[in-house]
Amino acid sequence: MKFNETELKEVERLARRYPAGRQKSxxxxxxxxxxxxxGNWLDTDTMDYVASLLSITNIEVYEVASFYSMFNLKPVxxxxxxxxxxxxxxxxxxxxxxxxxxxxxxxxxxxxxADGLFSFKRVECLGACGYAPMLxxxxxxxxxxxxxxIDAIVDEHRKKAGL
Amino acid sequence: MSTKLLLDKAHIAGIETFEIYRKExxxxxxxxxxxxxxxxxxxxxxxxxxxxxxxxxxFPTGMKWSFLAKPEGVPRYLVCNADExxxxxxxxxxxxxxxxxxxxxGLIVSSFALGANTAYIYIRGEYAWIVHILxxxxxxxKNNGFLGKNILGTGFDLEIHVQRGxxxxxxxxxxALLESLEGKRGNPRIKPPFPAVKGLxxxxxxxxxxxxxxxxxPIVNMTGDEYAKIGLGRSTGTKLISASGNINxxxxxxxxxxxxxxxFLMSDEYCGGxxxxxxxxxxxxxxxxxxxxxxxxxxxxxxGETRLMTYESLSDGGFATGSMLGSGGFIVYDEDQCxxxxxxxxxxxxxxxxxGQCSPCREGTGWMEKLLxxxxxxxxxxxxxxxxxxxxxxxxxxxxxxxxxxxxxxxxAAIRHFREEFEWHVxxxxxxxxxxxxxxxxxxxxxxxxxx
Numbered sequence: 261m262k263f264n265e266t267e268l269k270e271v272e273r274l275a276r277r278y279p280a281g282r283q284k285s286x287x288x289x290x291x292x293x294x295x296x297x298x299g300n301w302l303d304t305d306t307m308d309y310v311a312s313l314l315s316i317t318n319i320e321v322y323e324v325a326s327f328y329s330m331f332n333l334k335p336v337x338x339x340x341x342x343x344x345x346x347x348x349x350x351x352x353x354x355x356x357x358x359x360x361x362x363x364x365x366x367x368x369x370x371x372x373x374a375d376g377l378f379s380f381k382r383v384e385c386l387g388a389c390g391y392a393p394m395l396x397x398x399x400x401x402x403x404x405x406x407x408x409x410i411d412a413i414v415d416e417h418r419k420k421a422g423l
Numbered sequence: 424m425s426t427k428l429l430l431d432k433a434h435i436a437g438i439e440t441f442e443i444y445r446k447e448x449x450x451x452x453x454x455x456x457x458x459x460x461x462x463x464x465x466x467x468x469x470x471x472x473x474x475x476x477x478x479x480x481x482f483p484t485g486m487k488w489s490f491l492a493k494p495e496g497v498p499r500y501l502v503c504n505a506d507e508x509x510x511x512x513x514x515x516x517x518x519x520x521x522x523x524x525x526x527x528x529g530l531i532v533s534s535f536a537l538g539a540n541t542a543y544i545y546i547r548g549e550y551a552w553i554v555h556i557l558x559x560x561x562x563x564x565k566n567n568g569f570l571g572k573n574i575l576g577t578g579f580d581l582e583i584h585v586q587r588g589x590x591x592x593x594x595x596x597x598x599a600l601l602e603s604l605e606g607k608r609g610n611p612r613i614k615p616p617f618p619a620v621k622g623l624x625x626x627x628x629x630x631x632x633x634x635x636x637x638x639x640x641p642i643v644n645m646t647g648d649e650y651a652k653i654g655l656g657r658s659t660g661t662k663l664i665s666a667s668g669n670i671n672x673x674x675x676x677x678x679x680x681x682x683x684x685x686x687f688l689m690s691d692e693y694c695g696g697x698x699x700x701x702x703x704x705x706x707x708x709x710x711x712x713x714x715x716x717x718x719x720x721x722x723x724x725x726x727g728e729t730r731l732m733t734y735e736s737l738s739d740g741g742f743a744t745g746s747m748l749g750s751g752g753f754i755v756y757d758e759d760q761c762x763x764x765x766x767x768x769x770x771x772x773x774x775x776x777x778x779g780q781c782s783p784c785r786e787g788t789g790w791m792e793k794l795l796x797x798x799x800x801x802x803x804x805x806x807x808x809x810x811x812x813x814x815x816x817x818x819x820x821x822x823x824x825x826x827x828x829x830x831x832x833x834x835x836a837a838i839r840h841f842r843e844e845f846e847w848h849v850x851x852x853x854x855x856x857x858x859x860x861x862x863x864x865x866x867x868x869x870x871x872x873x874x875x
Contacts, residue, residue, distance in 0.1 A: 277584040279498070282624055287606035288589050292548070320606075327608040327778075328589035330548045347510045347711055348667040350768050351760050384592070384772045385510040385711075386549045389754070390665060390673035399551035 261298040261306045263313075271313055284316050287324055291331060300340060301332040329383065337372045337379035339417045342396040345382045348389035357393045358382060360407045364414060377421055378414070425692065426653055428641040428661045429634070430677045433521040439556065441563035444524040450569055452643040453531045457577045460643070465536035469639060471647030473659035478504055478595070478632030479710060479750040480825075481734050485647075490619040491537055492627040500628040501539040502604065503530060503636055505546040505553075506588055506595040509710035510772060511752025514663035515633035517675040519546075519553050523560035529636035530583055531569060532643055537629055540580045544633075545600050548589040557585045592776035596824045597630040599778065610778050611824035634663055655681030658733035662748070664693075668706075668755035671695030684708070684730045684737075685722040688755065701757035704862055705840075708737055709749020711769050712829035714836030715762070716746050717863055742836065761859045762844050766837040767795035773830035784827040787818040791834055798845060801852030808845050812838055 263271065271290055278285040290310055291302065298306045307321040325331045332340070341361055345354050358380075362368065365378050372379045380395075388394040391403035402413055437443035444450070456465050470485030491499060503526070507515040519526055530542045544557060561583050564570045572580050586604055588594050594603045598612035601623050622628020638660060642650045651659045658680035667673045670688070672695035678687060687693045688706070697703055703718040724730050725744035730737065737748045756765065774788035794811050797803045815831035822828070838845060841863055848855040 277582075277586075279624060282605070284606035285586075285604060288548070288603065289587055292587060292589065314606075316606075323608055324606065328548070328591050329775075330590035345768075346772050347707075347765060347768050348754050351668055351756065351765070383590075384775050385508060387507050387513040387516050387547065389511050389513055389667035389752070390675070392667065392673075396549055401549075 261294065261303075261309065263293070263297060267293060267297060275314065283314050284320065286314060287316070287321065288328070290314065291321070291325060295331060299335070300338065301335050334370070335372060336381075338377050338421065339379075339397060341378070341380035341413075342383045342386070343380055344384070344386045344388065344392070344394050344396075346385035349385075349392040349394060352392035354393040357395075357405050357407075357410070360410055361395075364407075364410055375421075375423065377417065377423070426661065426679050427677045428645075428650075428653070429518060429525065429637050429663065430522070430675075433518075438522050439520075439524070439560070441524060441560070441567055444522070445567070449524055450528055450564075452640040453528050453569055454575065456532045456535055456643050457575050457579055462536045462538055465532065465639075465643060468642055468647035469536070472638075472642045472650040473647075473654075473657060474635065474638050474642060474650070475658075475734065476632055477634035477638065477662065477751070479509060479712070481748065484631060484635050484638075487619070487631070488533075488537060488629060490617070491629055492620045493538065494627070498541065498626050499537055499539045500623045500626055501530065501534045501537055501542040501636075502597075502600065502623060502628055502630045503542065503544040503633060504595060504597065504600060504630050505544050505550070505633045506600060507550075507633070507750075508547055508592040508595050508776075509712060509750045509752055510769065511667055511707060511710045511754040512665050512750040513667075514665045514675050514751060516550055516553065517665075518633060518637060518663065519550075520556060523553075523556050524564065525637045525640055526557070526633055527560050527564050527570075527583065529639045531564075531574070531581060532639045533629075533631065533636050534581050535579055536639075539629075540582070542581065542583045543604060543623075544583065544585045545594070545604055546585060546587055547594075548587050551587065554585050554587050561585070591778075592772075593778045593824070593826060596826065599824065600630060601628065608778070610780050611826075613823055653679055655731065655733050656735060658735060658748075662732070662751055664732070664751040664753050666694045666753045666755070668753075669698045669701060669757035669760070670755045671698050678732055680731075680733050682732045683722070684732055687732055687753070688721075694753075694755070697755070697757055699757075701759065702862060703755065704758045704760055705756045705762065707746075707752070707754040707756075707833075708732075709747045710752035711754070711772065712825075712832055713747040713749040714742055714745070714832050715765075715840065716836075717840045720744055720840075742832070743839070746836070758862050759859055761799070762837050762841040763795065763799045763848050763855075766834055767792065767799045769833045770795050770830065773826065777826060777830070781822040781824075781827065783818045783821040784830065787814050787827070788830050790814055791830070795834075798848050801848070801856045803845075803849045803852070805846065805849050808838060808842065808849070 274286040275283040394403040475481040594609040599609040618628040819831040
């Protein structure tokens with residue numbers, strides 16, 4: 261993966277927000293950008309590329325990418341359902357929703373559907389406790405989930421992908 | 424009792440735009456602060472207001488500001504903690520989504536008071552769409568002369584940047600947050616030195632919660648003395664409470680500190696009472712880290728006094744019979760909820776979020792999770808309960824940062840108040856897999872004052 265011109269400009273803009281010599285501060289935002297550009301996950305080549313852009317060592321990128329739960333170090337579906345399982349979501353039926361998603365997609369946690377479109381993982385509290393149960397999909401939250409809502413989300417994204 | 428200082432205008436259509444926010448009286452505090460007050464005068468007002476950090480610890484904000492070292496020629500930083508990750512807490516999200524200019528204005532006022540020319544908002548990675556909301560508000564403020572060089576002709580310069588995290592509860596701890604902002608793993612730093620002396624890039628730094636920074640706006644507008652008149656005792660002003668669980672009206676409420684817990688939970692103005700007419704079993708009043716309170720200790724303290732939504736009243740009785748206001752994450756459990764399962768759930772969370780630096784937390788949270796899983800799944804032994812107690816005791820106070828305490832307290836409180844339910848899981852393993860225990864049978868009896 262290599263960034264296109266727009267993405268490279270964004271990397272420059274991000275790196276300029278810190279004092280001279282502190283461009284490593286841009287690592288998290290640049291990794292987010294790289295993950296999107298690389299199809300929703302980070303492979304070693306992508307991480308090495310990010311390291312070269314920020315003039316830091318490869319290991320400085322690996323140790324960060326492996327620390328934060330939003331960075332996927334294995335391939336995931338084009339649409340990744342990150343389903344909250346913590347306390348307040350748990351008492352509002354998160355377990356049932358997770359079971360329903362598993363059945364609906366026909367894959368286990370961490371696996372990707374055959375068409376490459378979907379996968380899911382259980383995550384810890386996302387800050388939507390009053391609107392439970394919920395999941396994160398890309399940059400947005402889907403809240404007050406029901407099986408019907410899950411069906412609609414899956415249908416909508418199948419259509420989006422042209423299926 | 425329904426005074427609102429932060430969210431009073433949050434419902435107005437278009438308030439997220441500069442134009443409407445300004446028309447509704449926004450940026451008056453920034454004008455007042457920059458044009459007619461000195462930085463020390465602003466800090467003095469915040470001190471007088473009695474404002475306490477709204478992120479959870481409750482440390483006086485004005486005092487935190489006054490600790491900031493001011494060596495010549497060294498930049499100072501203000502970092503806004505928008506990492507909001509404590510289970511049960513979603514108030515900062517609401518404020519930033521609905522009324523982002525309030526935070527931007529708060530940052531201008533606070534940065535001026537601290538002499539910071541750069542401020543960073545560190546926002547949890549999952550709040551991705553709010554990054555755009557904040558960046559739009561910042562751009563609008565800049566276009567209107569409230570950010571950038573020589574703001575309002577006063578010679579004060581300020582840039583605000585939004586930094587997105589990537590999923591790590593620990594980054595809500597202020598030194599872990601600074602590490603993360605420097606592009607590293609979120610491992611908390613050993614203190615001292617405190618951030619006020621050596622923070623971001625080794626420079627003096629203040630880290631404040633979103634709500635604390637936003638509160639600087641009404642404080643400057645109304646004066647610290649007037650702000651301090653709202654609330655009760657040392658719990659001054661208003662507080663955003665995130666209400667969730669088995670209640671009729673989950674959501675974010677701005678309350679005047681001093682409201683009774685019963686009114687907050689039962690009245691239609693706030694939580695609207697228990698959902699489906701169920702009975703109240705327990706409540707975690709200040710985010711997952713604070714001790715859970717059984718129903719009989721929630722509305723009244725052990726001494727029979729009315730329990731209030733204040734720092735003092737919620738902690739009345741210490742950990743034996745009290746809890747904490749914390750971050751204001753108010754989670755309500757009805758009679759159908761299982762305390763063992765909930766304790767397992769929270770413990771799994773802390774094990775997942777432990778950064779791994781300190782052995783007591785890294786190893787202890789894992790052991791607690793395993794024991795609680797066993798108890799919750801009908802495989803527990805009676806001695807597991809004592810072992811759990813022993814482990815949490817050995818984590819608390821023995822770690823670099825408060826995550827160890829945060830992981831211990833929920834376990835300790837659950838065993839303290841609901842031991843009979845844990846024991847029932849051991850003695851009735853099959854039944855415990857099929858049904859919940861229900862309300863606790865041993866209702867707390869207030870101690871006599873004999874000997875006092």
